[in-house]
Amino acid sequence: MSLTLERLAVDELTFEVRRSAQRKTLEITLDRGGELIIAAPPGIGQEVLAAFVREKRFWLYAKMAEKESRLQPLEAKEFVSGAxxxxxxxxxxxxxxxxxxxxxxxxxxxxxxxxxxxxxxxxxxxxxxxxxxxxxxxxxxxxxxxxxxxxxxxxxxxxxxxxxxxxxxxxxxxxxxxxxxxxxxxxxxxxxxxxxxxxxxxxxxxxxxxxxxxxxxxxxxxxxxxxxxxxxxxx
Missing domain, CATH: 3.30.2010.10 (Metalloproteases ("zincins"), catalytic domain)
Structure with missing residues (x-):
């Protein structure tokens, strides 16, 4: 049986919504591959999720910029005397x-x-x-x-x-x-x-x-x- 992923689109941002009965609060994460994920309890409507995203917009863009900076090509480190x-x-x-x-x-x-x-x-x-x-x-x-x-x-x-x-x-x-x-x-x-x-x-x-x-x-x-x-x- 295939499971349908729940998605949330807020302006130009798209999130995968992951719900858990053990979760009591909302949380946004940016995973290794750049996917935006919002973790939420069951029953929280998408309008509430969207409002939460907009509240966190500044933090989100800061994290995305930080990740982009960390992905910039870095000069390969050489393990030689003097490095x-x-x-x-x-x-x-x-x-x-x-x-x-x-x-x-x-x-x-x-x-x-x-x-x-x-x-x-x-x-x-x-x-x-x-x-x-x-x-x-x-x-x-x-x-x-x-x-x-x-x-x-x-x-x-x-x-x-x-x-x-x-x-x-x-x-x-x-x-x-x-x-x-x-x-x-x-x-x-x-x-x-x-x-x-x-x-x-x-x-x-x-x-x-x-x-x-x-x-x-x-x-x-x-x-x-x-x-x-x-x-x-x-x-």
């Missing part, structure tokens, strides 16, 4: 070495990678960023959570596609490993953004007020992330 690799907003030169106890490490202001592994350099850098993110983010999240009087149920670090972070069911926070390439102040914005979702699941005015109370200059950081974030996933 620069970012970590928390600073650039460190790579040095290929003949032997060391681990495949990749940051030591004395340089990334050092075994020369024999250079052809798989991306894999080792992603692993290094991911493993360091788990420790660094755990401490950083704890500090912000204390300031915001919130308590997440742990963190996960993985490839989130076009999202820098997400707040999962049960209060677990997820972060893209590539946040570790960006300046600390921008990573802090991602952390505060996801922590605020523990209280406000959607991007309502109350959500942004919650973010603003913790980080009054969040707008500047948010704009930086939208404009420059994609350039930091260049491996």
């Amino acid at each position: 620069g690799f970012p970590y928390l907003g600073r650039s460190y030169r790579l040095l290929l070495v003949d032997a060391q106890e681990v495949p990749l490490k940051l030591e004395a202001g340089r990334f050092k990678l075994r020369r024999s592994l250079a052809s798989e350099g991306r894999r080792y850098f992603v692993h290094w960023y991911s493993s360091h993110a788990r420790t660094w983010l755990r401490t950083r999240v704890r500090g912000w959570a204390r300031r915001m009087a919130l308590q997440p149920d742990g963190i996960e670090v993985r490839d989130l596609g076009f999202r820098w972070g997400s707040c999962g069911r049960g209060g677990k926070l997820n972060f893209h490993w590539a946040v570790m390439l960006m300046p600390v102040g921008i990573v802090d914005y991602v952390i505060v953004h996801e922590l605020a979702h523990l209280e406000e699941p959607n991007h309502t005015p109350a959500f942004w007020q919650r973010v603003s109370r913790a980080m009054p200059d969040y707008g500047q950081r948010k704009a930086w992330l939208a404009e420059h974030g994609g350039r930091h996933v260049s491996l």
Whole structure:
């Protein structure tokens, strides 16, 4: 038996509508392939969905512009001595070495990678960023959570596609490993953004007020992330 997809057209935007009896709120997402999806409880009419979309129009266009920026062709990274690799907003030169106890490490202001592994350099850098993110983010999240009087149920670090972070069911926070390439102040914005979702699941005015109370200059950081974030996933 074939299932008919529910679609919603709002001006020049078209959405796939996904309904779930477990869902209590409306949510818009932009998936990997650029498809706009609106998640909704059963029984919510399309006129209500359309009004929700129009309310989120500015946010939607910002997310679409951010995604387009991240899809721009990036110069292929070469894993050769002298190449620069970012970590928390600073650039460190790579040095290929003949032997060391681990495949990749940051030591004395340089990334050092075994020369024999250079052809798989991306894999080792992603692993290094991911493993360091788990420790660094755990401490950083704890500090912000204390300031915001919130308590997440742990963190996960993985490839989130076009999202820098997400707040999962049960209060677990997820972060893209590539946040570790960006300046600390921008990573802090991602952390505060996801922590605020523990209280406000959607991007309502109350959500942004919650973010603003913790980080009054969040707008500047948010704009930086939208404009420059994609350039930091260049491996």
